Amino acid sequence: MSPAGTMEAWVIRPDRLGDPMQAMQLERIDVPDPGPGEVRVRVMAAGVNYNGVWAAAGLPVSIFRYTGYDFHIAGSDASGIVDAVGPGVTRWKEGDEVVIHCNQSCGECAECNGRDPMACTRQRIWAYESNWGSFAEHCLVQAQQLLPKPPRLTWEEAASYGLTYFTAYRMLVDRARIRPGDNVLVWGAGGGLGTFAVQLCALHGANAIAVVSSDDKVGLVRELGAAAVIDRREFALSDPDTGERNFDEIKRFGGAIRGLTGGVDCDVVFEHVGAATFFTSVFVCRTFGTVVICGATSGFQLDFDVRYLWMRQKSILGSHFANAYECQRANQLIAEGKIKPVLSRVFPFGECPVPHQMMKENQHVGKMVVLVGAEREGEGRRE
Numbered sequence: 001m002s003p004a005g006t007m008e009a010w011v012i013r014p015d016r017l018g019d020p021m022q023a024m025q026l027e028r029i030d031v032p033d034p035g036p037g038e039v040r041v042r043v044m045a046a047g048v049n050y051n052g053v054w055a056a057a058g059l060p061v062s063i064f065r066y067t068g069y070d071f072h073i074a075g076s077d078a079s080g081i082v083d084a085v086g087p088g089v090t091r092w093k094e095g096d097e098v099v100i101h102c103n104q105s106c107g108e109c110a111e112c113n114g115r116d117p118m119a120c121t122r123q124r125i126w127a128y129e130s131n132w133g134s135f136a137e138h139c140l141v142q143a144q145q146l147l148p149k150p151p152r153l154t155w156e157e158a159a160s161y162g163l164t165y166f167t168a169y170r171m172l173v174d175r176a177r178i179r180p181g182d183n184v185l186v187w188g189a190g191g192g193l194g195t196f197a198v199q200l201c202a203l204h205g206a207n208a209i210a211v212v213s214s215d216d217k218v219g220l221v222r223e224l225g226a227a228a229v230i231d232r233r234e235f236a237l238s239d240p241d242t243g244e245r246n247f248d249e250i251k252r253f254g255g256a257i258r259g260l261t262g263g264v265d266c267d268v269v270f271e272h273v274g275a276a277t278f279f280t281s282v283f284v285c286r287t288f289g290t291v292v293i294c295g296a297t298s299g300f301q302l303d304f305d306v307r308y309l310w311m312r313q314k315s316i317l318g319s320h321f322a323n324a325y326e327c328q329r330a331n332q333l334i335a336e337g338k339i340k341p342v343l344s345r346v347f348p349f350g351e352c353p354v355p356h357q358m359m360k361e362n363q364h365v366g367k368m369v370v371l372v373g374a375e376r377e378g379e380g381r382r383e
């Protein structure tokens with residue numbers, strides 16, 4: 001047994017991969033001890049992300065290939081209190097209140113020290129490509145992953161935004177470089193990434209054209225600052241059974257966008273849906289415009305007509321999470337109240353698989369959080 005004893009953790013094992021309700025089981029596990037450069041955090045609240053759904057399913061590849069462990073604790077977002085620091089950690093101490101960003105890298109190579117840790121050959125997403133995530137009483141992270149918890153937030157608010165918000169920040173601010181007046185098509189605008197993409201557009205003076213599929217999300221994205229909203233249920237972009245695209249409907253969708261922008265196509269398309277939307281994204285993007293993509297919920301094999309890309313000189317940019325500097329800049333906007341967490345539901349620790357299952361079935365809005373050390377909602381605010 002570890003000198004720090006044992007803890008409760010929601011654990012995924014290789015022999016039960018599948019739906020979150022079956023894959024995630026509550027077990028008692030040794031508390032991990034921090035090694036050099038590492039910090040152990042007592043988790044107060046943990047944010048739910050789509051990567052927990054991927055980890056539970058073992059997709060796109062089984063997590064166990066990366067970690068070498070026979071168990072996996074997911075959870076790439078957390079707020080909490082530092083409870084032990086490993087050798088060599090000098091900037092953080094026991095008792096510090098923190099939020100955690102989910103990028104891990106070696107910290108020693110030229111990419112980490114001069115270019116961008118996202119280019120490190122050992123770059124990985126904490127608790128998706130490594131173990132010891134936040135759906136446990138304690139988690140284990142690299143010291144560089146810590147950010148000060150914004151004092152104005154409760155534990156659950158502070159745990160809700162890191163992964164999706166920091167990803168959206170890099171996509172729009174540093175990759176696509178949105179500018180005032182840009183028209184930005186935001187797929188899934190009422191989801192985890194989309195709610196922050198809409199707010200970032202508003203903050204930068206760009207016009208978010210928010211795509212959603214339910215009435216409650218229409219009101220939400222308007223409140224967050226969307227310039228216009230499209231309900232995708234009004235367009236049959238592809239055949240729901242065969243997946244075959246419907247070009248007339250895609251053209252009508254493009255016409256609807258132009259109707260909202262004063263006759264122009266989108267400067268930037270914010271993509272993460274993948275197979276179901278990518279053809280449309282490339283098509284509706286303006287000449288010299290940019291499609292920026294970080295995920296593919298509906299399928300990884302993307303099919304589009306490249307003539308619309310080259311003839312109109314469009315760009316496709318891949319983007320993946322964010323580096324520590326981007327996380328810190330983005331976190332500051334939260335601390336200043338300029339970007340707000342969008343927390344739709346809070347669950348007790350004992351129900352951790354439930355929000356993951358809801359997420360898999362697209363039954364949620366914004367972000368969901370699981371309370372871990374925090375006993376009830378509303379704790380942790382210091383201002």
Ligand SMILES: NC(=O)c1ccc[n+]([C@@H]2O[C@H](COP(=O)([O-])OP(=O)(O)OC[C@H]3O[C@@H](n4cnc5c(N)ncnc54)[C@H](OP(=O)(O)O)[C@@H]3O)[C@@H](O)[C@H]2O)c1
Nearest residue numbers: 050167188191192193212213272276294295296297320321
């Ligand atoms: N690379 C990275 O660093 C990174 C970071 C974060 C997330 N991701 C990935 O990005 C994806 C989205 O993450 P998220 O947290 O935003 O998930 P989310 O909260 O589930 O939101 C995704 C949204 O996509 C929309 N959507 C789903 N199926 C669709 C379809 N067939 N056509 C059009 N829209 C559809 C839904 O909105 P409506 O139904 O309202 O339209 C949903 O709200 C996931 O695959 C995740 O793994 C990658």
